[in-house]
Amino acid sequence: MTVGEKIRSSRVNAGLTQKELGDKMGVDSATVGKYERGILNPKLQTLEKIAAVLGVSVPELFAPQPTNTITCPHCGK
DSSP states (O other): OHHHHHHHHHHHHOOOOHHHHHHHSSSSSHHHHHHHHHSSSSOOHHHHHHHHHTOOOOOGSSSOOOOOOOOOOTTOO
16 A cells, blocks of 8 residues: 555545644645545655654555454455
């Protein structure tokens, strides 16, 4: 999962729209969308703002989180 995908996933889990996240960070929703799609790479200071708004740590936006589930490598279930 990319950083952008983690931002999106964390935003959705927090129940925020791109506009709401952008408003809390001081950027527009289009910029948030670009971060999520990987078009723009956020700087560390921006990642810190994103993490603070979403209630996660910056490392959580990079590292895969354990799921405590086993996925079949053949069928994905």
